[in-house]
Amino acid sequence: MSANPQWDISRTLAVARLFHLVCGVRDACVNPFLTLYLRQLGLAAAWVGILMGTKHLIAAFWAPFCAFLAKSYQKRRVLLIGSLFGSAGASLLMVLVPPLDKDLVYSSCNGSHGATAAALPPGVAPSVNITSAQEPAFNYPAGAPSLAARRSTGMVEASGLSETPGEGVQEPASHLPGYSVGSAGGARTTPPVLHPVTPGVKDTPWEGAFKVVSTALPLLAGGTELGTPANLSAAKGHDRTFDLSLKALRWTFILSLGSMVLWELLTAPLEQVADDSLYEYLDFVDATDRYRSLWIWRLLGMSAGVCGISALVEQLDCYLMTNGPRGVVHFYGYSLVSLLALLVSVAFPVPTCRRQEPRYKTIKALSLIGGNPRLILLALTVFLLGAATSTVQNFLFWHMEDHGSSELIMGFSVALGLLGEILLHPFKTVLLRKLSRVGTAGLGLGCLSGQLLYYSFLWSWWSILPAQILSAVSNGALWWAMKASVEDLATPGTERPLSFMFRGHFYWGGASMGSFVGGFVVTRFSLAVLYQSCCVILLLWLTLFLSIWLRLPPEQKINYSKLLAMEASDTSDSEQGTEQDWLVKAMREEHSDWKS
Template sequence: GEGAFNSGRTVLPLLAGGPANLSAAQGNARGLDLSLEGLHWTFLLSLGSLVFWELLTAPLEQVADDSLYEYLDFVDATDRYRSLWIWRPLGMSAGVCGVTALVGQLECVLMTNGPRGVLHFYGYSLVGTLALVVSVSFPVPICRRREPSYKTIKALSLVGGAPQLIVLALTVFLVGAATSAVQNFLFWHMEDHGSSELVMGFSVALGSLGEILLHPFKTTLLRKLSRVGTVGLGLGCLAAQLLYYSFLWSWWSVLPAQILNAISSGALWWAVKASVEDLATPGTARSLGAMFQGHISGGGCSLGSVVGGFVVMSFSLAVLYQACCVVLLLWLALFLSIQPRLPQEQKINYSKLLVMEASDTSDSEQGTERDWLVKAMREEDS
């Protein structure tokens, strides 16, 4: 047992970012009386269980989203689909704050010995059980429209054939890789500075609430800055956050930077989704958006997690944050410099234009300014 702890002394502080997590990990290991071989087997079993669980739940979000969209389309209420996004950040805010507050209250009552993080898994299981009960009444259309199996391949070929989508995909990939550095190590960094779990949950909720408060200005922001400018602003804010995190001096100092999540996460993804919808061919907008948000961003998070772990082990957490900041700033400069040189191809989304025509019931205004086809052709020429 002692040999395992001696070898772990050189690794754990690098992983955790400071002495607080080292002492906690050593205390947990002593309490469980695990040898080095036992620690390895525990890690492998935990990793295998986590991978198996992620494989089971990976399609859950996309299936639920598609089912909800098809149900609203079935009842002719797709206009309500865009207003349902607010429940995601609200649920995330309530979940992280509620679970951490509940764990803080029940820790003294339920925990006698063993890792204190077990209560978080109990809370996760409780929320999952409640979600299972609610899913029974989830609206799923009876005659579900069967999606063509080639839509994902078609969306992938569309990305490969459009320079703007290639640049956008690289941007999303790098954002996912940089975001993984925050998701993987920021809480440990806060714990090293004496932060409680409730403050960690509040920091996540603060970013989600900032996105909700900024949403009423979404249209104005995209119109004034353009989509390219909004993506650039999001990259700059994310780089500023990472640089700020590398110089944290107290547990509360992370809270002001979390407000920038409204731009570095919210506004950036608004611009990405709007660009994808404009560049997608008819029938591929949803598949292309799901690919950007799931495969490309998720791939960036996966690679960023692996590379970030090696950087933290070899150097330090501050070096990881500063390196991510430099990479994002370099890509921001390249992104803004190549945008004017890309072919400006804007496809006309006729389904949107038909909806606009159907909703326009006023015939009082004269002239070609009310002709949606003329408007579309003018926008395409410009």
């Protein structure tokens, strides 16, 4: 940059708006649907929770570290380009992860594009099992509907059991297929026997995640007793199938974990580095007031992207799919939009003039939190907010899929919440002034707990839409109150480090913990239990938060207008009047200490 650079603010803001819009479309292509894709791979809720928790943990600590290095070595543009290019390639690694059951992939594209065949609610065993009369009933692993018993010849086809989404009515026994096994004496058909699953008897999360279902053991001709050599041979074959399935599950999980870790390492630093660059660029010319409205363009991009990609999935997914599950279009779209964002990043404003700023701002901000009880309360609130929000982002689409929802409806529900947040923004100032910051935060927490309780009682695919309107308050207004409170309590120079710490470390740290715990709760109990538990925890914290905040002593602030009035009224030039000036006193005391 030259000694006297030309600052084109209009061009800078136009490029920044376009960059935020494209990045919003890019994020919406995959992030809302990622856990749904992991479910289609055959992973149970516990494993999905581990994957998403690891992803959020990387975002909490890796992004600030990379932003610090990029600023220190003046490599921000290199990091922006490298992040966009690398993430475009790393996202395609998820397409190469093999699913546990390829038969379910093709059955989902035959006929309708609705819910995946044989899909079961996460953490809930099916109401009936089809077994031979001489075989005990087995339970399906929670959240792994693709582990159907199709892996050896002679087993019952799981797709023969049809169930209306959202209803608990099964077909009568006369409509359920039997199975036949060829033998030297001809084929023999055995009618199925319905065994109800005993309620309250559940596996541990690890057993439920690894358990592979066998709905029937083949009954060979002449082998009517369990102790016959034919049945012993069939049992050994079933054990080998069980071992192979466990091995496939481990490989699917390991490959998914490796791909996701690499992908997140390349993607996480992008947002914070771009945010720092734009803020410093506008700060040089005192135009940071325009910086505050750029987040709307990201939400607009996410709204358009989540609806557009879900519509493409409904139309193109089965045409582009080869060996992977439904959802590969999400990753292809993510890569293409990443390349488009790469072109925009070439013109993205990155300041080259280094400013002398105090170092160790993060440590200073952390010490400020430790010495202020209000900031501690806000930090704990953001942590719990991240934990509760992660359960919605991770498993809400599972709940909708179990009730027959298509991905287009899922995308529209997300866009409805984002557009509600944009439409509520003009009333931000009025809302914060009428209810105060604490009241707005309490209203947001109450709306979020109400949403979680509502999600636990969904009865159809369309019932999700009314609750999404509350997202404008439970997400938008709540974060406005949090950000305003943090900036009000921060000391000069620590506003942005504190905001990044709350939005990064505390929020994503809470999302990581919520993903880890939520996955095991869904596997061990159910998704409804998870949402109801989160609702109770948020209501208890809301009561505790308000009671503690109102009991804290008021903040002692300097009344600058009063000081100026006192200085204006003090017209005496005498020594006595000068001694009463607090600024003169402080300067003289400092001067005398320096001389001594």
